[in-house]
Amino acid sequence: MNRNKKGYLRAGLILTCVLFALILLGFFWTPYDPTAMSGSEKFLGPSLRHIMGTDNFGRDIFSRVLKGAGLTAVIALSTVAIGAVCGTIVGALTGYFGGKVDAVLMRFNDAMTAFPSMLLALVLISVLGSGKYNVILALGIVFTPSFARVTRSAYASLRDANYVKSARLMGAGRARILFVHLLPNTMQVLLPALTIGFNNAVLAEASMSYLGIGVTPPDASLGYMLSEAQSMIASAPWYAVGTGLMIVLLIFGVGLIGEGLQRRNGGQRYA
Amino acid sequence: MTNSDLVLSVSHVTSGYSEGGFLSKRARREILHDVTFDVHHGEILGLVGESGTGKTTLARTILGMVKPDAGTVTHYTKRPQMIFQDPYSSLNPAYTVAWILEEPLRIFGKYDAPERKRRVADMLARVELPEECLRAKPEELSGGQRQRVSIATALIQRPRFLIADEPVSALDVTIQAQILKLLKELRDEFDLSYLFISHDLNVVYQLCDRVLVMKSGAVVEQGTVDDIFDHPKNEYTKQLLAAAE
Numbered sequence: 001m002n003r004n005k006k007g008y009l010r011a012g013l014i015l016t017c018v019l020f021a022l023i024l025l026g027f028f029w030t031p032y033d034p035t036a037m038s039g040s041e042k043f044l045g046p047s048l049r050h051i052m053g054t055d056n057f058g059r060d061i062f063s064r065v066l067k068g069a070g071l072t073a074v075i076a077l078s079t080v081a082i083g084a085v086c087g088t089i090v091g092a093l094t095g096y097f098g099g100k101v102d103a104v105l106m107r108f109n110d111a112m113t114a115f116p117s118m119l120l121a122l123v124l125i126s127v128l129g130s131g132k133y134n135v136i137l138a139l140g141i142v143f144t145p146s147f148a149r150v151t152r153s154a155y156a157s158l159r160d161a162n163y164v165k166s167a168r169l170m171g172a173g174r175a176r177i178l179f180v181h182l183l184p185n186t187m188q189v190l191l192p193a194l195t196i197g198f199n200n201a202v203l204a205e206a207s208m209s210y211l212g213i214g215v216t217p218p219d220a221s222l223g224y225m226l227s228e229a230q231s232m233i234a235s236a237p238w239y240a241v242g243t244g245l246m247i248v249l250l251i252f253g254v255g256l257i258g259e260g261l262q263r264r265n266g267g268q269r270y271a
Numbered sequence: 272m273t274n275s276d277l278v279l280s281v282s283h284v285t286s287g288y289s290e291g292g293f294l295s296k297r298a299r300r301e302i303l304h305d306v307t308f309d310v311h312h313g314e315i316l317g318l319v320g321e322s323g324t325g326k327t328t329l330a331r332t333i334l335g336m337v338k339p340d341a342g343t344v345t346h347y348t349k350r351p352q353m354i355f356q357d358p359y360s361s362l363n364p365a366y367t368v369a370w371i372l373e374e375p376l377r378i379f380g381k382y383d384a385p386e387r388k389r390r391v392a393d394m395l396a397r398v399e400l401p402e403e404c405l406r407a408k409p410e411e412l413s414g415g416q417r418q419r420v421s422i423a424t425a426l427i428q429r430p431r432f433l434i435a436d437e438p439v440s441a442l443d444v445t446i447q448a449q450i451l452k453l454l455k456e457l458r459d460e461f462d463l464s465y466l467f468i469s470h471d472l473n474v475v476y477q478l479c480d481r482v483l484v485m486k487s488g489a490v491v492e493q494g495t496v497d498d499i500f501d502h503p504k505n506e507y508t509k510q511l512l513a514a515a516e
Contacts, residue, residue, distance in 0.1 A: 162361035163371075166421075169334060169352055170375040170428060184365035 009260025015253035019246075023073050026066030034063040035218075043236050052242035056232050061242050064225060069246050071221040075136055076201035082140025083197055087147025088190070092178045094148070095155025106152065109145045117142045118207060125213045132215045139204055143197055150193045154186040188265045195258030199251045206247055222247050277347050278432045278464045279310040279333065284342035286325075286332045302328045304489040305342070310432065315458060315465040317479030317496070319472060319511065325488040326468045330434045333466070348431035348464075356437035358417035362409035368395075368420055369405040375428045390427060397460075398423045398453065415446035422453065426461060436468045451478050472515040476500060484508045 032050075038058030046053045052061040090109075094102040112120065124138035158164065159182075167181050202222075208214035209223030217224075222243055229240035287301040302325040310316050318326055331337045333344050334353060355361040362371055372391045376382055382390065395405065398419040409417055418438060425433060435454065439447040455478060457463060469475050475482060475496070482499045484492040484507065492505040503509045 162355040162357065163363040165336065165355075166353065166361060166424065167363075167374070167378075168336075169350070170378050171350065172374075172378045176378070181363055185363070187365075 006260070006264075008256050008263060012253050012256025012258075012260055015249065016257060019069075019250055019253055020073070022066060023070045026063075026070045030060075030063035030066050032060035032063045034059060034067045034220075036060075043232075046238050053236060053238035055228070055236055055239050061236075061239050064220065065222070065242050065246050068220050068222045068225045068243065069250065071132065071215065071219055072202055072205055072223070072247075073250070075132060075139070075205045075215075075221065076198050078136045079139040079143055079201040079205070080194055080197045082136065083143030083201075084147050084190070084194060086140070086144045087149075088151045088183070088186075090144065090148040091151025091153075092155050092182070095152035096159045096174075096178055096182070098156070098159075102152075105148075109148055112142075112145045113149070118204065121204065121208060122213060125208070130213055130216050132219050132221075135205060135208060135214050139201055139208075142204070143201065146200075147190075147193060147197065150189050151186055154189045155182060158182055158185055188261075192258045192261045192265075195254050195261065198254050199258075202247060202251055276312050277309050278312055279347065279351075279466070280343075280345040281309070281329075281333065282307050282343050282345070284329075284332060284339045284344060286328060286337055286339045286342075288328075288337070301340075302488050303332065303339075304487075306485075306488075306490055307342075308483055308490060308493060310464050310466055313458070313462065313464055314480045315455075315467050315478055317475035317482040318466060318468045318485060319470065319475055319482060320485035321511075322470060324485045326485060327436055328488075329485070330436050330466070330468060333434065346432070350428055350430050351432040351434065352425035352428070352430045354418070354421050354425050354433065354435040354438045357441055358414050358421055359409075359441075361421045362417055362424070364409055366408070367405065368407055368409070368412070371409070371420065372405075372424055372427060375424060379428055394423045394427050397457075414442050415450065418442060418446075418450055419453070422450075422457070426457065426463075429461065431462060432464050432466075434466045434468070437470070438467075439474060440469065440471060447474070454478065472500075472511065484511065 036059065038054070041050075041054050041058040042056055044050055044054040044058075050060050050062065052065060054060055055064075090105060094105050121138045121142050124141060125134060128134040128138060155178075164177060164181060167177050172181065205214060205221060206223030206226060209221050210227045212227065215221045215224050220228075225243045226240065226247075229236070229243055233240055284303055284306045285301065286303040289300075306329060308316075318329070320326055328337060330353065332339050334351060335344075362368075366374075369391060372394060373387050376387045376390060391405070392402070395402065400416060400419050400423070404412065404416065404420070409420070412420065422438075438454070439450050442450065451474065454465070454467075458465060467475070467479055479496055481495050482493065483490055484499065484505065486507045492499065492503065492508045499508060500512065503512055
């Protein structure tokens with residue numbers, strides 16, 4: 001492995017660790033109360049007192065970004081967790097067993113993938129109602145097919161491996177073969193898919209909240225804050241810049257990790 | 272001959288693969304025609320024939336991975352095991368040798384952890400691998416070492432019957448001889464019987480007691496090694512022998 005291949009992974013891990021450390025810190029401590037208003041400190045530009053400035057209510061934007069990033073990260077991680085667990089189970093069953101169940105489930109999967117994901121999430125939210133838990137559920141369902149497709153192809157390529165045949169001869173049960181013998185061998189494709197899924201979830205949550213179908217006040221995610229920032233883009237542009245920067249850095253860091261993982265796998269992705 | 276002398280009985284087996292799938296027509300392609308033979312206790316039965324004659328399909332049918340269309344396969348021993356040709360795909364790449372060797376015992380579920388560890392260590396020593404191998408992943412081992420691990424994994428549940436599908440044909444000649452010697456020793460030590468699949472007649476001559484000659488999915492001749500090699504009756508067997516000289 002040369003240094004260049006490792007560079008992506010290392011840079012991504014460092015950036016992501018720093019951001020998550022900040023986000024974790026934000027759960028317990030922020031420089032200011034993110035909801036405290038101050039009439040005398042409205043529309044302040046970035047300074048040493050308020051490193052990302054203040055908004056129209058005099059709230060500290062950096063404190064709000066930390067809190068908002070926390071909620072966004074929680075939503076994205078939960079979404080990826082739901083999508084990955086459900087998708088892996090579907091992918092494992094269809095990829096390993098094949099046959100009619102595979103054909104039917106995968107056509108259903110194709111139909112869901114063909115549908116614009118934002119529209120699907122919108123439909124689900126209109127049924128479930130908005131709020132952070134429903135956003136997690138809706139996005140989790142929307143993200144399941146992409147994980148199912150990735151794990152299915154990995155399982156399908158591994159199911160005839162001789163070590164699987166050996167395990168069957170030794171009397172290993174199906175669940176044991178699927179999740180003990182095969183699952184670790186799908187990590188090469190599953191881990192990059194997790195990073196891509198996380199980024200898509202961050203963006204999807206941001207878009208939904210920006211459109212007003214995501215989290216609802218008093219919760220404030222990065223997407224919700226962006227829609228707030230839009231109304232004061234002329235008077236407090238630093239609000240949009242600070243919030244946007246956080247989204248960009250979060251996605252950039254995790255994206256680097258994904259790129260690094262894929263490069264590390266090189267050509268032998270399913271080996 | 273009584274049944275207690277038999278480990279395996281294959282009777283009039285005809286088998287094939289399905290082709291096509293959900294939306295296309297299913298077609299059956301026949302690979303084995305009316306195959307009948309027995310494996311006796313303690314013997315090494317060689318199965319020879321050129322590639323594509325259905326040797327591997329026969330092995331898979333015997334082990335129940337392929338359902339025969341007609342005929343019966345009767346096992347007189349429990350949990351027969353198989354050693355595969357390619358030592359690079361028969362060991363799970365995600366785990367260490369220690370885990371791989373212990374797994375059959377975990378599945379079997381009869382022993383506690385210290386006893387499993389002891390059995391793994393014993394078996395590793397028996398296939399003449401150093402203890403360091405336990406911590407290695409399969410990719411760190413050589414082809415010969417991997418095949419030794421495969422043999423150890425197959426034997427750790429103490430089966431009485433083993434199918435070896437071209438177990439040495441992917442290895443260097445010197446390593447081949449070592450593995451063949453090991454297989455022969457293990458046969459006596461573990462009271463094993465083998466079905467030994469090979470296209471290499473020299474290997475079969477060295478190792479086997481009896482030979483089964485297959486052509487296009489059918490057994491054309493069977494007999495002791497001396498009979499087959501010295502007095503072949505079938506034309507195809509004669510051709511095979513002539514080609515090997």
